[in-house]
Amino acid sequence: MSIGHTLLGLLESGPRHGYDLKRAFDEKFGHDRPLHYGQVYSTMSRLLKNGLVEVDGIEPGGGPERKRYAITDAGITDVQRWLATPEKPEPYLQSTLYTKVVLALLTRRNAADILDTQRAEHLRMMRILTDRKRKGDLADQLICDHALFHLEADLRWLELTAARLDKLAEVVAK
Template identity: 75%
Template sequence: MSLGQLFLGLLETQPRHGYDIKRLHDEHFGRDRGLHYGQVYATLSRLLKNGLVVVDGVEAGDGPERKRYAITDAGVTDFANWLAHPESPQPYLQSTLYQKVVLALLTGRSGADVLDAQRAEHLKEMRELTRRKLTGDLTDQLICDHALFHLEADLRWLELTAARLDELAARITESQR
């Protein structure tokens, strides 16, 4: 997701200071990884340069002046186009995990050990997400569900690969001759 698009969406409802944008981002999207102020102001600067936002006002404070940013008509159009455009599904055609399994087999190590270690790590993460989901608000529940569904798909792949590991090892051995 583009941080710029996210900022445009937050600004579409009303003009805001950089501090307010950071607070809203961290509250709704950044619970696990909040934004740094440098990211906020660098993104706002880029949006300003591209004509997608304007400085709507400047307020004096105890520290530096506080600029209030507002979305422009071009920014509204840009945001609406981004929102309407579906995200491309992200297939894992170059999976690091697959590469580890193949490399383990190529080097005479156990592909099953790689799969078992990964399965344990996935299950650990799933338990943590399930705990978080049970104690979290709706935002946490939805984010955790999304992550859990992806981890479930990974686990299905791990099981399928484990069932076909002998066949994969045979093909790798054959290709080495």
């Protein structure tokens, strides 16, 4: 999962303080793993350096926590590219995919497209594995099957999520 893209995405809805960013992240995606403030600070400096965000203003009283960040056009393009690119199908993808879907919903992008893109990528991978399995020996078959079953589970999750997008949108909008 890319924390940088996630924070960038959160900034798309408007400029925020670093501390606000951490709270929004924890609330939407952090659940059992809250972000260290240090992580936010270092990520933001990297994004700043790459020109994806800019400092919108500094509260009087100084200190790094008082900086307010805003996303740049380059940053928006970067988020867009990230969302549109399917993840490499691999086990335990869900958290990244989930983040992408929620962010898409938050930024009013087409979440269904994200899921479908991922789905196509999954199936492409499964085809490759299936093909390898058909040509390979027993060991290949077993290894491929393992991957196939996991990918299938992901794919089911994608289908289920696609079917529940409307509900998720309601929850996220709150």
